[in-house]
Amino acid sequence: MKPSNQARALLVAVLILALAAGVIAVTLLDASSPVSIWVAFGVVVPLQVALVLGFSIHAIKFSSLPGNSRWLWVAAFFVCSIVSMPIYWFRYLWPTRPCA
Numbered sequence: 001m002k003p004s005n006q007a008r009a010l011l012v013a014v015l016i017l018a019l020a021a022g023v024i025a026v027t028l029l030d031a032s033s034p035v036s037i038w039v040a041f042g043v044v045v046p047l048q049v050a051l052v053l054g055f056s057i058h059a060i061k062f063s064s065l066p067g068n069s070r071w072l073w074v075a076a077f078f079v080c081s082i083v084s085m086p087i088y089w090f091r092y093l094w095p096t097r098p099c100a
Contacts (some may be wrong), residue, residue, distance in 0.1 A: 011054045011093070051076050055085055057067035058093070065092075 058071040059065065076084035 011051075011058065014047060014050050014054060018044065018051055048081070051085065052081055053087070055081075055088060 002049045055077050059070050059077070065073065073084065073088060077088075
């Protein structure tokens with residue numbers, strides 16, 4: 001089963017929101033202010049959880065990976081998402097050819 005354009009668009013939107021919230025939390029806010037803690041735990045963490053779940057669902061449902069490889073990717077998303085998500089993105093989600 002191929003992922004729909006809507007599923008990819010949703011995953012990209014969550015990715016952009018997580019990156020933007022992370023940049024705001026790191027650069028614009030003072031680390032000691034309660035607002036930065038709210039942004040970090042109230043916005044960035046839920047977006048990161050959404051990304052991990054979105055990538056995991058994609059790996060399980062939509063990809064043409066063998067069964068064992070799917071679960072290895074899911075485990076990698078939960079253990080070291082900062083490394084595994086970009087690798088998975090460029091290997092399996094990045095459009096290398098136009099969709100038919």
